[in-house]
Amino acid sequence: MRWFSRWYGANPLHLLTMIGCILLADYAAVGLLKVKPVGVLIWFGGAVVGHDLVLLPLYVLADKSVMAVFRHRPPKLPTLPWINYLRVPTALSGMLLLIWFPLIFRVPSHFPRTTDLSLNPYLGHWIAVTGALFLLSAAAFALRLGNRGHRTAEYRHETADYGREAADYGRETAGQLPPSPRRPASPDSLSPPAGLSPPAGLSPPAQGLPEEFPPQQQLLGHRQGPPWDEWS
Amino acid sequence: MRDPSAPPGPFRRSFWRSPVRGPWLTSVFGLLLLVGIPVMFATGLLSYAAYNPNLSPFNDTTPGKGLLGFYLFSWPTHPIWLYRLTQGVHVTLGVTLVPILLFKLWSVLPKLFEWPSLRSFAHAFERFSLFLVVGGAGFEFVTGILNIQTWYPFPTSFYTLHFYGAWVFIAGFVAHVAVKFPVMVRALRSRSFIAEMRTNLARTRPEPPDAGYLAPVAPATPTISRRGVLAFAGAGSALVAALSAGQSLGGVFRKTALLAPHDQPVTGADAGTVGDFQINNTARNARIDAAETGETWRLTFGTDDQGSHAFKKLSRADLLRMEQHTASLPIACVEGWSTDNQTWTGIRLRDLAALAGVANPSSVLVQSLQHGGGFNKAVLSGTQLMDPDSLLALQVNGADLSLDHGYPARVIVPNNPGVHNTKWVGSLTFRS
Numbered sequence: 131m132r133w134f135s136r137w138y139g140a141n142p143l144h145l146l147t148m149i150g151c152i153l154l155a156d157y158a159a160v161g162l163l164k165v166k167p168v169g170v171l172i173w174f175g176g177a178v179v180g181h182d183l184v185l186l187p188l189y190v191l192a193d194k195s196v197m198a199v200f201r202h203r204p205p206k207l208p209t210l211p212w213i214n215y216l217r218v219p220t221a222l223s224g225m226l227l228l229i230w231f232p233l234i235f236r237v238p239s240h241f242p243r244t245t246d247l248s249l250n251p252y253l254g255h256w257i258a259v260t261g262a263l264f265l266l267s268a269a270a271f272a273l274r275l276g277n278r279g280h281r282t283a284e285y286r287h288e289t290a291d292y293g294r295e296a297a298d299y300g301r302e303t304a305g306q307l308p309p310s311p312r313r314p315a316s317p318d319s320l321s322p323p324a325g326l327s328p329p330a331g332l333s334p335p336a337q338g339l340p341e342e343f344p345p346q347q348q349l350l351g352h353r354q355g356p357p358w359d360e361w362s
Numbered sequence: 363m364r365d366p367s368a369p370p371g372p373f374r375r376s377f378w379r380s381p382v383r384g385p386w387l388t389s390v391f392g393l394l395l396l397v398g399i400p401v402m403f404a405t406g407l408l409s410y411a412a413y414n415p416n417l418s419p420f421n422d423t424t425p426g427k428g429l430l431g432f433y434l435f436s437w438p439t440h441p442i443w444l445y446r447l448t449q450g451v452h453v454t455l456g457v458t459l460v461p462i463l464l465f466k467l468w469s470v471l472p473k474l475f476e477w478p479s480l481r482s483f484a485h486a487f488e489r490f491s492l493f494l495v496v497g498g499a500g501f502e503f504v505t506g507i508l509n510i511q512t513w514y515p516f517p518t519s520f521y522t523l524h525f526y527g528a529w530v531f532i533a534g535f536v537a538h539v540a541v542k543f544p545v546m547v548r549a550l551r552s553r554s555f556i557a558e559m560r561t562n563l564a565r566t567r568p569e570p571p572d573a574g575y576l577a578p579v580a581p582a583t584p585t586i587s588r589r590g591v592l593a594f595a596g597a598g599s600a601l602v603a604a605l606s607a608g609q610s611l612g613g614v615f616r617k618t619a620l621l622a623p624h625d626q627p628v629t630g631a632d633a634g635t636v637g638d639f640q641i642n643n644t645a646r647n648a649r650i651d652a653a654e655t656g657e658t659w660r661l662t663f664g665t666d667d668q669g670s671h672a673f674k675k676l677s678r679a680d681l682l683r684m685e686q687h688t689a690s691l692p693i694a695c696v697e698g699w700s701t702d703n704q705t706w707t708g709i710r711l712r713d714l715a716a717l718a719g720v721a722n723p724s725s726v727l728v729q730s731l732q733h734g735g736g737f738n739k740a741v742l743s744g745t746q747l748m749d750p751d752s753l754l755a756l757q758v759n760g761a762d763l764s765l766d767h768g769y770p771a772r773v774i775v776p777n778n779p780g781v782h783n784t785k786w787v788g789s790l791t792f793r794s
Contacts, residue, residue, distance in 0.1 A: 139482025144541065148487040151537035155494050158529030161426045161522070169517025174527075177500025178493065181467060182474055197585070211563055213585050218594055225461055225598050226605070229507055230621045238513040244647045245512070245640070246630040246766060247623075255620040259605065 189224070193217060215271040219263035226256060368477035378472040381581035382588050384569030385549035386558075388576055390592060391466035392546050396539060398459045403532050405452035409696060410525060412437045412445050412779050417725060418741035421782075423521035430529055439749040442703075442776040446694035449779075450610030453698025456506050457606055461598030463499060465591070472576060491537035498531025510697045511623055512642075549574065563587045609699040612692075624699035630766060636759035637767050639701040640693070642780065645765040648732040650786050652765075655731065659770050661754070662789040664718045672719065673789075678770045681756060684709050689751035695780040706774045708755035711747040711790075720792040723747060727791040728773050728784045740782040742775060747792075751776045754787060 131141075138145055163170055197213055232238055233252040241249050368374050414437050415422035438444070473492075480486045505527065509520045516523055552573060566588060568581040586594070608619030619625035624640045632638050661681060664673030688707045694700035715723040724744040732738040746752055752775040756763060763769040768785030775783060 137483075139484030144484055145487075147540045148484075148491065148537055151491060151494075151533045151540075152487070154536075155530045155533035157428075158430060158526045158533065161424065161428075161430070162526035162530060164426060165519075165522065166517040170523065173504075173517065173523070174497045174501050174530075177504060178497045181500055182471065182496070186468060186471060211585055214590065214594075217586075218597065221594070222598050222601055225464070225602065226621055229457055229460055229602065230511070232508060232511040232513040233621070233623060238511055240647070241512050241623075242629075244644060245624070245642055246628040246632065246644050247626050247640075248629055251626065252621065259601075259620060263601075 215267045219267040222263055223260040372475040373477040376580040379578055379580055379582040381568040381584040382591050383469055384577040385574035386553045386569055387588055388469040389546040389549040394462050405448045406528055408448045414743050417743055420739050421741050424525045436743050436745055439746055439776040442691055444777050446692050446700040449698055454607045454610055458599045458603040461595050465595040491534045494534025495538045498534050501527045502531050559589050612702040632764050636761045637764045641766055655770050663714055665720050665792045667794055691774055691776050693780045705759050706753055706755040707757040708753040711752045715792045718792050720794050722794050723792045725793050729789045730784050731786040731788045737781045740784055746775045
């Protein structure tokens with residue numbers, strides 16, 4: 131058993147499962163690739179490339195760019211997490227477009243002839259839903275701004291804590307500080323982070339881990355690179 | 363960053379800085395898909411069974427299925443709303459899962475760039491299964507979503523792609539679940555869901571780096587809480603569902619389906635009449651010639667059992683003089699939309715079989731006047747044609763069928779996929 135695990139990298143059951151599933155996929159792939167195999171493979175591979183290497187980088191970049199643009203504006207902006215009031219309606223509207231773009235842009239031109247239905251309303255529907263989403267978001271933001279009082283103070287206080295904790299955390303993991311009780315609190319605990327005993331998940335990093343925490347990476351909230359460096 | 367020699371950029375763990383990304387969050391999305399995907403797969407298999415593909419090559423859109431049709435069974439006629447339900451669920455759940463799938467893929471993106479890319483044979487197999495599951499998911503969702511909008515830019519038939527693609531996808535899915543299920547359970551247990559739901563942004567802390575590869579080692583300041591991410595994805599799903607489910611629910615809900623292909627009253631000749639319900643193939647599109655459906659139209663019916671060729675012809679007036687039956691049945695399309703029950707009146711198919719001299723029919727081949735088109739003929743099973751509610755309908759909702767609903771006569775069978783309820787029927791060939 132042990133030699134097998136060393137050679138293969140997992141237990142024999144893992145190998146059996148993988149072989150079974152790959153054989154099933156092979157069997158189905160014969161039918162899938164019978165006609166125009168190249169075109170079908172392009173569609174299949176395109177699904178991976180199109181999402182992971184095109185769509186996702188694009189929307190992450192858009193998110194980061196907006197954050198970067200507003201970050202350098204004069205600091206009249208409230209400390210509320212305003213980005214979500216922009217992010218959520220934009221993303222929801224984008225998802226609707228992603229799913230229904232053929233109807234919205236009237237791509238299937240034969241549709242009215244086959245179904246006796248019009249393609250005209252969809253663009254209007256999508257714009258109206260998008261408008262409603264942004265209005266709702268604006269209203270929610272206005273409500274938050276209206277009663278921000280102590281909530282913003284609390285947010286400021288706790289995020290300031292977060293920055294200090296993070297800095298300490300960095301120095302500790304880099305071996306510059308003895309472990310202190312002031313660490314990022316586990317969100318499982320609802321009490322304020324200061325004065326917590328170290329949560330189980332964040333006990334001092336295991337041996338060998340420190341390389342994964344170069345000190346320059348530790349100053350949370352202080353970006354080192356251009357905005358696209360930060361793929362949240 | 364398992365290997366310090368990883369090339370810079372996304373291959374290093376420190377590149378991925380989202381403070382909310384981590385095994386727990388991924389596992390919540392994984393759990394949702396673990397429930398949703400099997401429902402999608404099962405309802406998809408049921409839809410294939412609903413065409414009764416083993417009955418005739420005319421019914422089988424994927425004749426090379428081989429062992430993949432192992433589960434097929436004779437599709438029942440009751441409950442009459444079964445196909446309406448299963449296919450409505452298949453399509454509505456499909457679009458509803460899109461936001462969940464997108465969030466899940468976002469949450470695991472660092473794994474795509476994991477370094478070293480291949481650690482062992484086991485790891486190589488796993489990565490290949492991931493190609494199947496990610497490629498398969500994209501492939502199935504894209505082909506399905508384009509098909510329900512009647513756009514077919516595919517290299518080959520939608521049925522071929524969506525059917526075989528589903529099996530490739532599910533093979534990768536099973537492998538992925540087998541490997542990751544224990545990881546998911548461990549990650550879900552690592553944090554309390556209720557506590558997460560009570561953790562606001564200010565108190566949100568990253569999952570600890572040793573929780574797993576997906577947890578950030580150099581997290582940025584959070585801009586959203588974990589409960590915020592879940593609410594974000596949930597709002598996406600709720601919105602997509604709310605804007606499309608109405609085309610399957612029908613009634614007043616159809617008006618809420620602002621972004622779904624069959625969300626409006628029809629615009630043609632049926633608008634505002636008793637025939638004002640959804641169709642997918644107008645007479646104009648099917649190139650039905652008015653002359654063919656006029657006074658000269660005759661229903662040809664009979665049997666070709668044992669090489670015999672005994673066929674009779676009846677005019678529409680002859681048919682109207684026969685015993686009429688009424689059945690209240692919906693039309694349910696493979697594209698997920700359906701109509702409310704409509705009141706159909708016509709002659710029972712089993713009465714026509716008896717008139718043709720076939721005492722115990724096992725099937726009937728229904729041929730349309732439509733020239734060409736994938737579904738201008740269909741074979742119904744003995745169960746289907748012997749059902750007392752299976753009709754050759756001449757009227758709907760108290761009025762003669764309109765041309766778009768299949769005048770002079772159409773088939774309507776309970777719980778039958780819409781495309782097998784053949785319109786503009788020209789002939790019926792019963793076989794015992």
